[in-house]
Amino acid sequence: MIHATNIIGNKWAPIIIYVLEERKLRFGQLVVFVEGISRKVLTEQLKELEQKKVVKRESFAEVPPRVEYSLTEWGKELLPILSQLCTWGAGISIDSDDEKNITIQKRV
Amino acid sequence: MIHATNIIGNKWAPIIIYVLEERKLRFGQLVVFVEGISRKVLTEQLKELEQKKVVKRESFAEVPPRVEYSLTEWGKELLPILSQLCTWGAGISIDSDDEKNITIQKRV
DNA sequence: AAAAATGGTAACCTCGATGTAACTAATGGG
DNA sequence: CCCATTAGTTACATCGAGGTTACCATTTTT
Numbered sequence: 439m440i441h442a443t444n445i446i447g448n449k450w451a452p453i454i455i456y457v458l459e460e461r462k463l464r465f466g467q468l469v470v471f472v473e474g475i476s477r478k479v480l481t482e483q484l485k486e487l488e489q490k491k492v493v494k495r496e497s498f499a500e501v502p503p504r505v506e507y508s509l510t511e512w513g514k515e516l517l518p519i520l521s522q523l524c525t526w527g528a529g530i531s532i533d534s535d536d537e538k539n540i541t542i543q544k545r546v
Numbered sequence: 547m548i549h550a551t552n553i554i555g556n557k558w559a560p561i562i563i564y565v566l567e568e569r570k571l572r573f574g575q576l577v578v579f580v581e582g583i584s585r586k587v588l589t590e591q592l593k594e595l596e597q598k599k600v601v602k603r604e605s606f607a608e609v610p611p612r613v614e615y616s617l618t619e620w621g622k623e624l625l626p627i628l629s630q631l632c633t634w635g636a637g638i639s640i641d642s643d644d645e646k647n648i649t650i651q652k653r654v
Numbered sequence: 655a656a657a658a659a660t661g662g663t664a665a666c667c668t669c670g671a672t673g674t675a676a677c678t679a680a681t682g683g684g
Numbered sequence: 685c686c687c688a689t690t691a692g693t694t695a696c697a698t699c700g701a702g703g704t705t706a707c708c709a710t711t712t713t714t
Contacts, residue, residue, distance in 0.1 A: 439560055439561070439564060439628060439631060439632040439635060439636075441635035441636065442631040442632055442634055442635025442636075443554070443560050443631070443635075445635065446551070446555075446631075447551075447554075447555050447556070447557075447560075448555070448701075448702095449551075449555075449701080449702075452547055452551050452555075456547060459561075460704095464653075464660085464661090465660075465661055465662080466659090466660065466661075469701085475702095476665095476702075476703055476704075477661080477662070478662090478663080478664095478702085478703075478704085479702055481661080481662065481663080482701090482702090497661095499639060500660095501659095501660090501709095501711045501712085502658090502660040502661080502710075502711070503659095503660055503661055503662085503708055503710085503713085504657050504660080504661090505660085505661065505662090507702090512637060514607070515634060515637070515705070516634060517632060519627065519630050519631055520547060521552040522627050523551070523554075523627055524550060526547040526550055526623055526624060526627060527547060527548075527549035527550025527551075527552075527553065528549065529620060529623070543593075556671075556672095557671080557672075558672095572690085572691090573690075573692080573699050574684050574689095574690065574691075581690040583672095584672075584673055584674075585691080585692070585693095586672085586673075586692085586693080586694090587671085587672060587673075589691080589692060589693080590672090601692090604696055606693095608680075608690095609679090609680050609682085609689090609690085610680075610682095610688090610689045610691080611679090611680085611689095611691055611692085612690080613664085613690085613691065613692090624669090
C-alpha cells in the first residue's frame with residue numbers, strides 16, 4: 439500500500455492517469471485537459487510517473503517538437519481501481535444515528 | 547475522484563484505515579499500530595476521518611479516559627479498494643522494451 | 655525583424671502537512 | 685505528596701509539494 443499511495447497519493451497523479459485513459463496526449467494537450475496544473479508541475483509529475491513505469495513517453499525529433507504521453511499496461515490496470523475509488527468517494531454518507539459520534543457516560 | 551483522493555490522499559489515512567479494519571482500537575493502540583505517527587498527527591487525522599464519516603469515535607467518560615475508534619460502514623467499503631491498490635502497487639513492472647522510453651528520430 | 659508554436663528548465667516563493675517537546679486534567683496507588 | 689496512566693493540546697520548527705515568472709532552442713510564418 440505504501441508503494442501504491444506513493445504513486446497516486448499526490449494532488450495531480452490520479453487526474454493525469456484518468457485523463458490519459460486509453461489515448462496518447464501531447465504535453466500541451468495535457469496542460470489543457472488537466473485543468474489548473476502548471477507546466478512545471480506537469481513536467482515533474484510526468485517524469486515521476488514515467489520513472490515509475492505508469493506512463494510511457496515518446497519523443498519525436500521534429501520542429502516544433504512533439505512528445506506523446508500514454509499509460510503503460512500496468513498504468514491502465516489502475517483505471518478500474520480509480521473508477522471504484524471515484525464511485526466510493528461520491529457515495530453519500532448516511533446520517534443515521536449509529537454513524538454519528540456517540541458519547542457513552544459511564545461512571546466507575 | 548477529487549473527493550476520494552482528498553480523503554485517502556495523505557500520508558497516514560490509508561494506513562489508519564487499513565489498521566482499523568474490522569476492529570475497534572483505542573488511541574494508544576493506534577499510536578503503536580500505526581508505526582511512526584506522532585500523537586498530534588494521529589489526533590488530527592482521526593478528527594478529519596471522523597468528520598468525513600469514515601471513522602467512528604466512541605468516548606467513555608472514565609478515568610483514565612477511554613476512546614475507541616472504528617470504521618463506519620462507509621469506511622469499511624474502502625477496504626477492498628485499498629486491498630486492490632495494494633496488490634497493484636506490489637505488481638512488478640515488466641522491463642519489456644515496449645514499456646521503456648522510445649525516442650523516434652524523424653527528420654522533416 | 656519579430657512573433658508564434660512546442661516542450662521544456664531555473665530561480666524563487668508560499669503554504670500546508672508533518673514533527674518535537676512540553677504541558678494539561680482527572681484520579682488511583684505507594 | 686508525587687508518580688503513573690490516558691487522551692489529548694499548545695507552541696513552536698521543518699520540510700517538501702506545488703505555484704509563479706521568466707527564460708531557452710528551433711524553425712516557420714508574417
